Structures are given as structure tokens and as C-alpha cells.
Amino acid sequence: MRDTVRQWIREARRIAVLTGAGISAESGVPTFRDAQTGLWAQFNPQELATEAAFRAHPQRVWDWYAFRREMIAKVAPNAGHLALAAFSKRHPGRLTLITQNVDGLHQRAGSHETIAIHGSILQDQWLDAARPCCDAGALQAGRPPRCPVCGNLRRPAVVWFGESLPAAALDAAEEAANACDLMLVIGTSGVVYPAAGLALAAHQRGARVVVINPEPTELDRVADHCLREPAAQCLPALLEH
Numbered sequence: 001m002r003d004t005v006r007q008w009i010r011e012a013r014r015i016a017v018l019t020g021a022g023i024s025a026e027s028g029v030p031t032f033r034d035a036q037t038g039l040w041a042q043f044n045p046q047e048l049a050t051e052a053a054f055r056a057h058p059q060r061v062w063d064w065y066a067f068r069r070e071m072i073a074k075v076a077p078n079a080g081h082l083a084l085a086a087f088s089k090r091h092p093g094r095l096t097l098i099t100q101n102v103d104g105l106h107q108r109a110g111s112h113e114t115i116a117i118h119g120s121i122l123q124d125q126w127l128d129a130a131r132p133c134c135d136a137g138a139l140q141a142g143r144p145p146r147c148p149v150c151g152n153l154r155r156p157a158v159v160w161f162g163e164s165l166p167a168a169a170l171d172a173a174e175e176a177a178n179a180c181d182l183m184l185v186i187g188t189s190g191v192v193y194p195a196a197g198l199a200l201a202a203h204q205r206g207a208r209v210v211v212i213n214p215e216p217t218e219l220d221r222v223a224d225h226c227l228r229e230p231a232a233q234c235l236p237a238l239l240e241h
């Protein structure tokens with residue numbers, strides 16, 4: 001199986017890669033939906049990953065993201081992130097990396113052009129549209145910090161449930177999915193849209209689709225091959241010279 005996929009990678013003119021939480025699992029970042037260890041097995045997303053939750057309990061939500069930020073700061077990109085970055089460097093312009101992850105590990109591995117369709121946990125943004133006072137001076141410290149004049153709150157720059165994806169990132173991701181002749185779908189359960197729709201679009205346009213995941217996923221039905229392996233083991237073997 002691996003040999004076939006290696007051959008497809010050699011043949012492909014444009015490769016799109018869609019990653020999810022599973023690619024960071026071997027770095028020690030918990031996924032969302034794994035039965036025992038996933039974040040959504042322990043926490044209710046409606047209480048932590050929606051705008052309504054943040055407005056109702058800003059400190060609780062802020063602290064949960066602060067906890068995840070601290071965890072991410074302690075981990076490092078793994079061999080899967082590094083293999084993708086090294087491939088892109090060896091083959092400029094051939095691979096477009098789209099991630100649902102907000103952890104910044106692809107970027108830290110050297111994939112600086114990563115399209116992060118769910119934003120970044122490493123950055124903040126204003127909750128409400130910024131007024132001139134918001135950007136004028138120092139923040140008032142707190143959990144979360146706020147504008148000392150109008151009280152506008154800082155929030156993590158991630159996409160919450162019910163929110164639209166950043167338009168430029170989604171456009172770029174759709175373009176890559178539509179233009180590729182091979183898509184690698186790595187470490188995602190494939191249940192969250194519009195991200196999962198990128199793999200469906202690639203399949204409909206005639207691209208080969210390869211799913212890399214130790215477990216079955218919702219996207220296996222459009223896959224030409226499923227490699228049931230952990231990403232950090234599989235990717236170096238697929239992508240090395």
C-alpha cells in the first residue's frame with residue numbers, strides 16, 4: 001500500500017494535504033474525538049468553544065484556552081509535521097498544506113505557508129469590532145484582557161462552533177482542493193465541515209484521495225487508499241527521498 005501511495009506522490013503535479021488533530025497526537029496534543037483521551041470526551045464544546053459560552057463565562061473559556069496554550073508551548077513538532085515541511089522545501093509549489101489545527105506545530109516545523117482554516121490558538125483578537133480606543137493603548141490585564149476604555153474583550157483567534165471560517169483561508173483551501181491531483185487526508189475524523197468537504201471536492205474533481213489514520217474515518221468512503229497508521233510513522237516513509 002505504502003509503495004503505491006509513494007508512487008502516486010511521485011506522479012502528482014499538485015498535492016493538497018488536509019490535516020487534523022491526529023497529526024499532532026504523537027507530539028502529545030490531545031485530539032477532540034478520541035474516545036478516552038479526546039478533549040470533547042472530557043469537556044462540552046458548547047460550554048467552551050462557542051461565542052455564546054465566551055460571552056456567558058469569559059474567564060472560564062479564557063482559562064481553558066490558556067491551559068491548552070501552555071500545553072502546546074511544551075510540545076514540539078513530530079516526524080509527521082517535519083516530513084511535510086521537508087517535502088515542501090524540496091518541491092517548492094507542489095504541496096499545499098491545509099490544517100484544521102490551531103496549535104501552530106506545522107508552522108513551527110517549517111511549513112510557513114500553512115493554510116490554517118480554524119485560526120490560531122497562539123493569537124488573540126477582539127470579541128466585538130474594534131473601536132479606535134481598543135487599539136490605542138495598553139490592554140487592561142485580566143482573564144481575558146480588555147480594552148480599558150470600552151471594555152471590549154480579547155478572545156482566542158480560533159474558529160468556534162457556529163462561526164464562519166476566515167474567508168481568505170477558506171478560498172485558498174478550496175482552490176487547492178479543486179486544483180490538486182492527489183489529496184492526503186491525515187489525522188482527521190472528517191466530521192467537521194466545511195473542512196471535510198475539501199476532501200469530497202478533491203474526489204469529485206477526480207483527484208486521488210489517501211486517508212492516513214489508525215482508525216476508520218468519515219472520509220474513507222471517498223479514499224482510493226486508507227493507510228491505517230499513525231502519521232508520525234507513516235509520513236516520513238511516504239515523503240522521504
Ligand code: OAD
Nearest residue numbers: 020021022025031032033100187188189192213215230231
Ligand atoms: P478529531 O478529534 O475529530 O479526530 C482526530 C483523528 O485523528 C481521529 O480520526 C483519530 O483516529 C486520528 N488520530 C489519532 N491519533 C493519530 C495519529 N497518531 N496519526 C494519525 N491520526 C491519528 O479531530 P479533527 O478531525 O481535527 O474544530 O477535528 C476537527 C475539528 O473539530 C477541530 O479542528 C476542532 C474540533 O472541534 C475547531 O476547533 C473549530
